[in-house]
Amino acid sequence: MSQLSRMTAPTARHHTARLVAGLLGHRQEHAAPKVLPATAPRPAGTATPLPTGPTGLGTSAARIAAKKAAAGSAEARATGVPELYCPPAMRDDPALGQEVNDRLVSWAEEAGLYAGRLDRVRAADFGRLMMLAHPDTDDPDRLLAAARCALAEWATDDYYCDDETMGSRTELLGSQLGLAHAALDPAHLPARYASGWEADLGADPVRVALRSALHHLAGYADSAQLARLRHEVAVLFVGYGQEGSWRSRGHMPTVREYLAHRQINSFLPCIALVDVVSGHPLTASEYADPRVRRAVTMAGTAGTLVNDLYSMTKEHQSSGVEFNLPTVIAEEERCSPGEAVERSVEIHDELVRTYETEAAALAVTGSPQLRHFLAGVWAWLGGNREWHSGSLRYNDA
Numbered sequence: 327m328s329q330l331s332r333m334t335a336p337t338a339r340h341h342t343a344r345l346v347a348g349l350l351g352h353r354q355e356h357a358a359p360k361v362l363p364a365t366a367p368r369p370a371g372t373a374t375p376l377p378t379g380p381t382g383l384g385t386s387a388a389r390i391a392a393k394k395a396a397a398g399s400a401e402a403r404a405t406g407v408p409e410l411y412c413p414p415a416m417r418d419d420p421a422l423g424q425e426v427n428d429r430l431v432s433w434a435e436e437a438g439l440y441a442g443r444l445d446r447v448r449a450a451d452f453g454r455l456m457m458l459a460h461p462d463t464d465d466p467d468r469l470l471a472a473a474r475c476a477l478a479e480w481a482t483d484d485y486y487c488d489d490e491t492m493g494s495r496t497e498l499l500g501s502q503l504g505l506a507h508a509a510l511d512p513a514h515l516p517a518r519y520a521s522g523w524e525a526d527l528g529a530d531p532v533r534v535a536l537r538s539a540l541h542h543l544a545g546y547a548d549s550a551q552l553a554r555l556r557h558e559v560a561v562l563f564v565g566y567g568q569e570g571s572w573r574s575r576g577h578m579p580t581v582r583e584y585l586a587h588r589q590i591n592s593f594l595p596c597i598a599l600v601d602v603v604s605g606h607p608l609t610a611s612e613y614a615d616p617r618v619r620r621a622v623t624m625a626g627t628a629g630t631l632v633n634d635l636y637s638m639t640k641e642h643q644s645s646g647v648e649f650n651l652p653t654v655i656a657e658e659e660r661c662s663p664g665e666a667v668e669r670s671v672e673i674h675d676e677l678v679r680t681y682e683t684e685a686a687a688l689a690v691t692g693s694p695q696l697r698h699f700l701a702g703v704w705a706w707l708g709g710n711r712e713w714h715s716g717s718l719r720y721n722d723a
């Protein structure tokens with residue numbers, strides 16, 4: 327059963343949006359709420375619940391928060407990542423995660439993806455990521471549809487960009503991404519070239535996986551949602567190219583350049599599927615609204631900085647040049663690795679708080695679908711952090 331609410335359209339004016347932002351502005355000291363403010367389930371016909379300021383979580387919530395803080399600091403000691411301002415995961419259903427993971431690994435095997443390394447894929451447990459990040463469906467097929475896309479996107483990164491043991495070579499990156507894009511958005515060639523082209527597409531497991539993932543997703547996504555995903559993945563590929571360019575010329579980006587990069591080389595393609603998985607489609611125009619775009623891209627960057635923080639150990643073990651926010655900050659600001667991590671956490675937290683404030687305001691004034699989507703993005707952030715803190719992809723050392 328759905329864990330995010332179905333909601334009726336609110337009637338709200340601009341002053342309400344300002345009020346939300348003002349109220350949330352006083353919450354700086356609190357742990358991130360589990361549910362995005364202004365999107366909490368409520369009985370039909372009652373007023374939109376606005377956050378009630380510093381005491382909004384209530385006294386029992388304060389006790390829970392204290393327990394969580396203790397657990398959080400234990401985790402910080404184990405992972406080396408300080409506590410982040412991020413919602414908790416909304417659910418943990420290991421059996422559901424395992425079902426999705428088993429089926430995902432079978433699909434990867436059929437596609438020829440990660441041949442000889444499927445044990446590592448299984449251990450990374452991307453099925454668990456989907457289960458944690460999309461708490462508003464219990465349907466393994468829907469979760470699997472999103473999981474296939476995520477794994478194909480990850481594989482594009484591993485095979486072509488940053489894992490030399492998977493054969494990545496910077497000088498091949500552009501041509502491989504060009505072909506990969508054709509797997510997502512078919513190239514329509516004149517008839518005499520079509521069968522040869524078909525063979526070209528089938529000759530590489532990443533292309534096979536991308537095409538298969540999109541094909542399966544089409545069972546759940548309308549054409550606007552599919553076009554949205556193609557756009558986000560095309561932008562992701564631009565980010566892969568940017569990183570390749572840095573790597574090939576030994577360029578260390580500035581912090582500004584890196585942060586803009588992490589907006590495009592990011593988990594936005596995963597976040598873009600929140601409403602596909604939930605089955606509450608957002609219109610193309612609401613998704614493209616600049617205010618929604620600003621909030622959602624900030625969430626995407628924050629979720630990706632979580633990856634930077636939790637994957638530092640794995641990246642230190644890599645033989646190639648690796649980019650992450652702490653490394654870029656340490657270089658530019660001439661500070662210690664520990665200070666760079668702290669500053670990265672501050673940046674992450676600011677992005678999450680900005681998302682919280684702006685998304686809550688948008689939720690008050692937007693459609694029920696938008697409210698559901700924004701609440702889903704918040705839940706996605708919580709699931710993403712939870713997965714990173716435990717996945718063997720990052721915690722294997």
Ligand SMILES: CC(C)=CCC/C(C)=C(\C)COP(=O)(O)OP(=O)(O)O
Pocket residue numbers: 475476477479480483488562591592593594595596630633634637719
């Ligand atoms: C699932 C998806 C959209 C992945 C694409 C982008 C990507 C691989 C990341 C945002 C993770 O960054 P990174 O390249 O550092 O990945 P790993 O840390 O190697 O998992």
